[in-house]
Amino acid sequence: MAGLRRWAMLGGLTGAVCALGLVIAHFVGVTSVSDTIGLVSAALGAASFAVSLVPAAESAPAARLPRLATPEDGSPTPSAQGMSLSVPVPGSPLTGQQHLVAQLLAIARQPDGRVHVLSGMGGMGKTSIAAEVARQAAGKSVRVWWIPATDRATVRHGLLSLAEQTGVDPTLVERARSGRVSGADLVWSHLATLRRPWLLVLDNADDASVFGESTLAGPAGRGWLRRPSGGTLLLTSRLVDPNAWGLPVHSHPVSPLTPEQGAQALIYLAPAAGTRQEATDLAVRLGCVPLALHVAGTYLASPGARIDSFPAYREGLDDRFMAVQRRSSAPHRNARTSVIMTWEMSLDQLETEGCPQARPLLRLMSCFAGATPIPVSLLDEETITRHLPGIRVPEDVDTGLRALLRVGLVQADRGDRENGRPATFLVHPLVAETSRAHLHDSAHARPIQAAALALLKAATEGLDPRLPSDWPPLSRLRPHVLAVLAQLPGDLLPTGIAAANRVAWGLACAGSLPTAEDVLRHVLRLAEQLPRPHLEVVRAAYALGHTLRAQGRFHEAQEALRRALEQAAATQPPSPDGTTVTPDRGVFLLRPRSRLLELERRFAPVPFNEPSDDDGPESRPGPPALARPGPSESALATEVRFELAAVLFALGDFAGAETAYEAVRMTCRASHGEDHEFTIAAQHELATVLRARGAFDRAETEFRVVSDTCAHKYAANHPFTLTARHNHAGVLQVLGRLSQAESELTEVLRVATRTSGAEHPSTLAHRHELAGIWFERGEAETAEQELGRVVAVRRRLLGADHPSTLASRHNLAAVRASLGRRAVAAADLPLVRTSLVDLAGEHHPDTLAARNTLCLLQLASGSCDQALAAFRALTADRTAVLGPDHPSTLTTRHNLAAALLETGDRVRAAAEFRAVSDARSRILGPRHPATANSRAAWELLGDQADRTTPT
Numbered sequence: 001m002a003g004l005r006r007w008a009m010l011g012g013l014t015g016a017v018c019a020l021g022l023v024i025a026h027f028v029g030v031t032s033v034s035d036t037i038g039l040v041s042a043a044l045g046a047a048s049f050a051v052s053l054v055p056a057a058e059s060a061p062a063a064r065l066p067r068l069a070t071p072e073d074g075s076p077t078p079s080a081q082g083m084s085l086s087v088p089v090p091g092s093p094l095t096g097q098q099h100l101v102a103q104l105l106a107i108a109r110q111p112d113g114r115v116h117v118l119s120g121m122g123g124m125g126k127t128s129i130a131a132e133v134a135r136q137a138a139g140k141s142v143r144v145w146w147i148p149a150t151d152r153a154t155v156r157h158g159l160l161s162l163a164e165q166t167g168v169d170p171t172l173v174e175r176a177r178s179g180r181v182s183g184a185d186l187v188w189s190h191l192a193t194l195r196r197p198w199l200l201v202l203d204n205a206d207d208a209s210v211f212g213e214s215t216l217a218g219p220a221g222r223g224w225l226r227r228p229s230g231g232t233l234l235l236t237s238r239l240v241d242p243n244a245w246g247l248p249v250h251s252h253p254v255s256p257l258t259p260e261q262g263a264q265a266l267i268y269l270a271p272a273a274g275t276r277q278e279a280t281d282l283a284v285r286l287g288c289v290p291l292a293l294h295v296a297g298t299y300l301a302s303p304g305a306r307i308d309s310f311p312a313y314r315e316g317l318d319d320r321f322m323a324v325q326r327r328s329s330a331p332h333r334n335a336r337t338s339v340i341m342t343w344e345m346s347l348d349q350l351e352t353e354g355c356p357q358a359r360p361l362l363r364l365m366s367c368f369a370g371a372t373p374i375p376v377s378l379l380d381e382e383t384i385t386r387h388l389p390g391i392r393v394p395e396d397v398d399t400g401l402r403a404l405l406r407v408g409l410v411q412a413d414r415g416d417r418e419n420g421r422p423a424t425f426l427v428h429p430l431v432a433e434t435s436r437a438h439l440h441d442s443a444h445a446r447p448i449q450a451a452a453l454a455l456l457k458a459a460t461e462g463l464d465p466r467l468p469s470d471w472p473p474l475s476r477l478r479p480h481v482l483a484v485l486a487q488l489p490g491d492l493l494p495t496g497i498a499a500a501n502r503v504a505w506g507l508a509c510a511g512s513l514p515t516a517e518d519v520l521r522h523v524l525r526l527a528e529q530l531p532r533p534h535l536e537v538v539r540a541a542y543a544l545g546h547t548l549r550a551q552g553r554f555h556e557a558q559e560a561l562r563r564a565l566e567q568a569a570a571t572q573p574p575s576p577d578g579t580t581v582t583p584d585r586g587v588f589l590l591r592p593r594s595r596l597l598e599l600e601r602r603f604a605p606v607p608f609n610e611p612s613d614d615d616g617p618e619s620r621p622g623p624p625a626l627a628r629p630g631p632s633e634s635a636l637a638t639e640v641r642f643e644l645a646a647v648l649f650a651l652g653d654f655a656g657a658e659t660a661y662e663a664v665r666m667t668c669r670a671s672h673g674e675d676h677e678f679t680i681a682a683q684h685e686l687a688t689v690l691r692a693r694g695a696f697d698r699a700e701t702e703f704r705v706v707s708d709t710c711a712h713k714y715a716a717n718h719p720f721t722l723t724a725r726h727n728h729a730g731v732l733q734v735l736g737r738l739s740q741a742e743s744e745l746t747e748v749l750r751v752a753t754r755t756s757g758a759e760h761p762s763t764l765a766h767r768h769e770l771a772g773i774w775f776e777r778g779e780a781e782t783a784e785q786e787l788g789r790v791v792a793v794r795r796r797l798l799g800a801d802h803p804s805t806l807a808s809r810h811n812l813a814a815v816r817a818s819l820g821r822r823a824v825a826a827a828d829l830p831l832v833r834t835s836l837v838d839l840a841g842e843h844h845p846d847t848l849a850a851r852n853t854l855c856l857l858q859l860a861s862g863s864c865d866q867a868l869a870a871f872r873a874l875t876a877d878r879t880a881v882l883g884p885d886h887p888s889t890l891t892t893r894h895n896l897a898a899a900l901l902e903t904g905d906r907v908r909a910a911a912e913f914r915a916v917s918d919a920r921s922r923i924l925g926p927r928h929p930a931t932a933n934s935r936a937a938w939e940l941l942g943d944q945a946d947r948t949t950p951t
Contacts, residue, residue, distance in 0.1 A: 084421045085145040085162055087134040087201070088413075092269065092294070094132045096261035097125065100252060101132050108137040108199040108232045115227060115247065117205075117235045120254035122430030123291030126236035129254065130201050133234065143198040149205035149235070150371050151479055152212060153515040155224050159187045162200070166190065171800050171835075179514040179551055180838040184212070188226045198231035204371040204429060205235045208244050256288035265290065266310065269297025274310035282310040285317055291428060298408030299346045306349050316345050343431060346407045357400035360390040360448065362409055362427070366436050367452035367487060369479035370429035373413065375422050375459075378477070383458050387451035389444050401425070420472065436487070452484045453496055460499040465506035474506030478515070482522060490529055497523050497536040504543055511799070513551050520544040533567040535636060541567060542640050549643070554651050561644045568637040638664060638678050645685065654693045654886075661686040675713050677720075680706060684724055691727070694887045694924035696735050703728035717751045719762065726766055733773055736929050742773045759793050761804070768808055771815075780819055787812040801835045803846075814853060822861055829854055843881050845888065848874065852892055859895075864902040871896040885923050887930070890916050894934055901941075910941030 094101070100118075107116065118126040131146075138144045143166075147158030160183050164173045168190050176183035191198065205211075212223030226233075227247065235249075242251045257265065262283025263276055273279070286292040296313055299305060307313050350358040364384070368374050379401075381394035391397060404410040409431060415423040427435075439445040459477060463470040481503050485496045500523045507516035520540050527537040541564035548557035645660035665682035672679055687702030707728050710721035725748045732741035749766040756763055768790050775783035791812055794805040810832050817825035833850040841847065851874050859867035875896055878889040897912035917934035924931050 084416065084419055085147060085158065085165065086416075086419075087131055087138070087144060087146045088127070090128055090131055094125070094128050095265040095268070095290070096257040097129050097254070100129055100254070101136070104129075104133045104232075104234065104252070105136050105140070108133065108142050108234075109140055109197060111197055111228065111230060111232045113227060113229065115225070115233045115235065115245070115249040117237055117239075117242070117245070117249050117251045118254055119237050119240045119251050122238055122433070123289050123428070124254045124256065125290035126254050127203055128290065130203060130234055130236050134199060134201055137199045141196065143194070143196050143231075144201070145198070146201045146203060148371060149202040149210055150369060151207075151482075152210040152224075153478060153512075153518055154372075155202070155210050156183055156515065157475070157512070159183065159224060163187045163190055166194070174511060174799050174801055175835075175838050177514075178511050178839075184224045184226070187224075188229075191231060192229040194230055200228070200231065200233050202233070202235045205237045206239060206429070208239065208246065257283070257290060257293070259284050259288060262286070262288040262293055265293045266297045266300075269294070270300035270310075273297075273300040273308060273313075278310035282314045285314050291430065295343050295346055295408050298406070299349065302406045304353060306352055313345075316349075343407075343409050346409060350403050350407065355399060355403045357390050357396045358403045358409075360388055360444065361397065361400040362404055362431070363435050363439060363444070363448050364388055364451055364455075365410065365425065365427050366432040367449060367484055368427075368432075369483040370427065370432035372479045372483075373424035373426055373476070374480065375424055375473065375476055377422065377473070378455055378459050378480070379425070380455060380458055383454050384451060387447065387454045389447050422473075422476075439487075446489065449484070449487055449489070450492060453488065453492055453499075456481055456484055456499045457495060460502040463502070463506065465502055465509050468510070471506055471510040474503050475510065475512070478503050478507065478519060482519065485523070485526055490531070493526065493530060494534045494536045497527060497534075497540055501536065501539050501543055504540075504547070508543075508547050508550060513547055516547050517544065517551075520547060533570045535568075535571050538564050538567045538571060538636055538640070542636075542643060545640075545643055545647070549647055549650060554647050558644065558647050558651075561640055561647065565637060565640045565644070568640055571636070635678070638668060642681070642685070649689060649692070654689055658686065658689045658693065661689060675709060680709055680713070680720070683709075684727070687731075688727065691731055691734070692887075694928065694930075696731055696928065697925070700728065700731045700735060703731055717755050719756075722748050722752055722762065722766075726762075726769065729773075730769060733769075733776065734929070738773055738777055742770070742777070745770045745773065759797065761798070764790055764794060765804070768804075768811070772811065775815055775818075780815055784812065784815045784819065787815060801839065803839065806832050806835055806839075806846075810850060810853065817857055817860065822857065826857055826861075829857060843877060845882065848878050848881065849888065851877075852888075852895065855892075855899075856895060859899055859902060864899060868896070868899040868903055871899050885919055887920075887924065890919055890923070890930070890934075893919075894930075897934075897937070906941055910938060913938035913941060 104116065118129055120126055134144045134146060145162050147155065147162070149155050160173055160176055163176075163183075163186060164170060168186065172181065172186055175181045176186050191200075208225075211225035225245065225247065239245075240251070240253065242249050256262075259280050263279035266273070266279040266283055267276065274282075282296065283293060286296060300308060300310070300313060307316055347359045347362065350356075361384075365374060365379075368378075379397065381397040384397050385391050385394050391400075401410065405412055409427075411426040411428075413421075413424045413426065415421045439448060456477065460474070460481075463474050465471075465474060477499075481496070481500050485493070485500060488496050500519055504516040504519040504523075507513075507519065520543055523540045524537065524544065527534070527540065530537065541560055545557045545561035545564060548554075548560055641660065641664050645657050645664065648654075648657040648660055661682055665679060665686060668676055668679040668682055683702055684706045687699045687706065690696075690699035690702060703724060707721060707724040710718060710724050714720055725744060729741045729744040729748065732738075732744065745766060749763065749770060752760065752763045752766055767786060771783040771786040771790070774780075774786070787808055791805065791808045794802065794808055798805050800809075809828055813825035813829045813832070816822075829850070833847065833854060836844065836847040836850050839846075851870070855867050855870040855874060858870060871892060875889065875892045878886065878892050882889050893912060894916045897909045897916065900906075900909035900912060913934050917931060917938050920928060920931040920934055
C-alpha cells in the first residue's frame with residue numbers, strides 16, 4: 001500500500017478562473033497524498049488581461065478657492081470605501097420647532113421601534129430640525145449617524161460604512177459591497193445587537209425607491225428600510241404621504257414658523273435691519289418659511305447690501321411677485337413662490353452691486369445633484385471661465401462664490417482633513433430645483449449645461465480609476481455625473497457617458513460592483529434616445545459586461561457583450577488618421593489597453609527602460625508619454641471580442657475560448673500586422689487557454705514567442721514582457737522543467753521588484769508563483785515563509801476575499817498540510833471555499849478546485865470513507881460543469897481512484913487509474929506528467945484490473 005501512495009496525487013490541471021478575473025488555479029506535480037495536499041499556483045492568466053479602457057491619469061488642476069482650499073499634499077488619504085457619518089454643523093441656531101425637537105429627542109433616548117419621518121415641502125427646515133435632534137441626542141449618550149438618502153448607491157454606501165465603523169467584520173462588509181451577501185440584512189441585524197440607544201438620520205429621502213425593495217415591504221420592512229430594533233430611524237423627506245414608504249411610519253409634518261418666530265430669525269441674522277414689527281411683517285410676507293427667512297436675513301446683513309432694511313426688502317418682493325408667481329405651478333404655491341422670490345431678489349441685488357457672475361454660477365452649481373456636497377476641486381476656475389457665459393476671468397469665479405456664500409444661497413464646508421473629508425459647497429435642493437427650472441426659459445441653458453459637463457469631463461479625466469487614492473473622489477462624483485447626464489441634450493450625451501464610464505470603472509476597481517452596474521445600466525437607458533450607436537455607448541455596454549463577469553454572472557455578461565459587439569459594428573467608421581469621428585469633438589474616448597496589461601496600479605508608473613546600477617533616482621527618466629489616439633471601430637470590436645472570450649474561459653469552455661482567441665488573432669494579424677499589441681495579446685491569451693486545456697508543449701512555444709516579441713517591441717522590463725515571461729515560467733513548471741522555470745521567474749521577480757516595488761500586485765504574483773516552484777523542488781519551509789508574506793501583503797492591499805489573496809491562502813494551507821500542520825490548514829481552507837462560493841458560486845471551477853483540495857485533506861487525515869463520498873460528488877459536479885474529459889475532471893477521478901485505494905478497493909482503484917490514464921493520454925498526451933502518474937499507478941495494479949472487472 002505504501003508503495004502505491006506516491007501516485008495518489010493532484011495529478012492534473014484545473015484551469016479555473018475566479019470571478020474577478022485575477023487568478024488561474026492549476027494543480028501540478030507528483031506528490032504523495034499522505035504528505036501533501038497539492039498546490040494552487042496563481043498565474044497572471046487569461047482573465048487577468050481584460051482590456052483596460054482607462055488611460056493613464058493626468059494631474060487635474062486644483063480649483064483656486066482660497067477660503068475653501070482643498071487638503072494640502074501629504075494630508076491623509078481617505079478610505080476607498082468608508083464615508084463620513086457625522087452630523088452637519090448648522091450655520092445658525094434653530095428657531096422654533098422646539099416641541100418637535102423635544103418629542104424626537106425623547107424617542108431617540110427611549111426607542112419605540114417605529115420609523116419616524118419629518119415631512120414637508122423644501123425649505124421648511126427639516127434637515128435643521130433633524131440636526132438639532134442629533135446634536136442633543138449625542139449629548140445624552142445616544143450614538144448618532146447621518147447619511148444622505150439622495151440615491152440608492154449613497155444609501156447603500158453609507159449604511160455599509162456604518163456597519164464597518166461599528167465593528168462588523170470588514171470581510172463581511174466587503175462581500176456586501178460587491179453584492180455577494182445582502183448588505184441590508186447585514187446592517188440591520190448588526191444594529192439590532194447594539195446595546196446603547198442609537199439614532200440614524202437618513203436625510204433628504206425624497207424618493208422611496210432608493211431603499212430598494214422597501215416599497216414592496218411588509219410591516220417590518222425590507223430592502224434598506226427596516227423597522228429599527230434597539231434604536232431610532234429618522235427620515236427627512238418631502239413625501240408627506242405616510243403610505244409612500246411601504247411600511248408603517250410615524251409622520252411628523254413640519255409647518256412654517258409662527259410670525260413671532262419668523263421675526264426672531266430675521267432679527268438674529270440682521271439685527272440692524274429694522275424693528276420687530278417690521279421683521280414680523282417681512283416674515284409674514286415670506287410665508288415664515290425658514291429657508292426664505294435665512295436667505296433674506298443673510299442678504300440684509302451682508303456688507304454693502306443695496307437693500308438694508310426689512311421694509312425695503314418687502315417692497316422688492318412685491319415688485320417681483322407676479323413674475324415669479326407665473327413661473328410657479330407646484331403644490332404649496334404661495335410658500336414656494338415666496339422662497340423663489342427671495343433668492344431671485346438676492347441675485348438681482350448682487351447683480352446691481354457689480355457681481356453679475358453670481359447668477360450663472362448658481363445656475364451651474366444647480367446642474368449638479370441637489371443636497372449633495374459639491375467638491376471644491378470640481379469647480380475648476382479655468383474650465384468655468386472657458387465655458388460659462390458671464391465669467392470673463394478666473395477671478396470672477398472666486399468673486400461669485402464669495403457673493404453666493406455671503407447671501408446664504410450656497411453653504412460651505414471646509415472639510416475634515418484627518419477624516420479624509422474634502423472641502424465642499426452645498427446648494428439646497430429647492431434652490432437647485434428652481435434654478436434648474438429657470439434654465440428651461442433661458443438662452444443660456446445649453447452653455448450652462450455644457451459648462452457643467454466640461455467640469456465633470458475635466459475632473460474625471462484627471463483621475464485614474466485604477467489608483468486606490470482616486471477611488472473616493474470618483475465615488476463622490478457619481479451623483480453629480482448622473483444628475484448632469486439627465487439634463488443633457490442628445491448631442492452632448494456621449495461626452496457625459498464618457499465621464500460616467502470612468503466613474504463606473506473606478507467604482508468597479510474599488511470593489512463597488514453593484515454600484516458600478518447601476519451607473520452603467522442608467523447610462524445605457526439614457527443612451528436609447530441617441531439616433532445611432534455611439535462608441536461611448538458601446539464602451540458602457542462593454543464595461544457592463546466586464547462588471548457582470550467580475551460578479552460571476554457570466555451568462556448575463558455574455559449577453560451584454562454580444563449586444564456591445566452588435567453596436568460596435570454599427571458605429572461610425574474611423575477617420576483616415578485613425579481617430580474616431582464623433583459629432584462632438586470634445587468627447588473623451590477611453591483609450592484601449594492591450595490585454596497584456598491589467599495590472600492594478602498602487603504606485604506611480606515607472607520607466608520601462610531599466611536603469612543601470614550607476615543611475616541615481618535623479619537621473620532616471622520619467623515614464624514615457626503614452627500615445628492616446630481614439631480607438632477605431634474595429635479596435636473597439638476587438639476589445640469586446642477579447643472580453644467575450646474571457647467569459648467563455650471563465651465558464652470553463654476552453655474549446656470555445658481557444659476558437660475565439662484564435663479568430664481574434666487571425667483578424668488582428670490581417671488588419672494590424674504580426675507585432676501589433678492586439679495580435680500579441682491574442683497570441684498570449686491563446687497560450688493561456690492552451691495551458692488550461694493541458695496542451696503544455698504548444699503553450700510553452702506560444703509563451704516563448706510572445707516573450708521574445710514583447711522584449712523586442714517594448715523593453716526587457718516592460719510589464720507586457722514580464723507578464724509573458726511569468727506565464728512562460730509557469731508552463732515550464734508544469735512540464736517539470738523546474739530549474740528553467742525557477743531561473744526565468746527569479747529574473748522576472750528581480751526586474752519587477754526593481755521597477756515596480758516589492759508590493760506591486762504583479763510582483764506579488766511573481767513571488768506567489770516562485771513559492772510554488774520551491775515547493776515542488778522540496779523546499780516546503782521556504783515556500784511556506786514566502787507564501788505567508790504574500791498572503792499578509794495581499795490581505796492588506798487587496799482584502800482577504802480578493803481572488804489573488806484566496807489563491808495564496810489556499811496554497812499556504814496546502815503547504816502547511818504537507819508539513820504536517822493539517823489542523824492549521826483545515827481551519828482556513830473551508831473559509832477560502834466559502835469565500836469562493838460567495839464570489840463566484842457553488843459550481844464555479846475555482847470553487848470546485850477548492851473542494852478538491854478539501855477532499856484531499858480529508859483523505860490525508862484518514863477520513864477515507866468521507867473523502868471517497870466527497871470525491872464521487874465532486875466528480876459528478878465537475879463532469880456536469882466542465883465535461884468528462886476536462887483536465888480538472890480527470891484530476892478528481894485520479895484522486896477518486898486514490899480514495900478507493902485507501903479504502904481497500906484495489907480492483908476499482910486500478911480500473912479507475914487505467915481509465916484516467918487513457919483519457920489523459922488522449923487529452924494531455926502520453927508524455928504529460930499527469931498521464932505518466934496515472935499510468936504508473938495503473939500499471940502497478942494492472943494485473944488485478946485485468947483479472948477482475950468491477951461491477
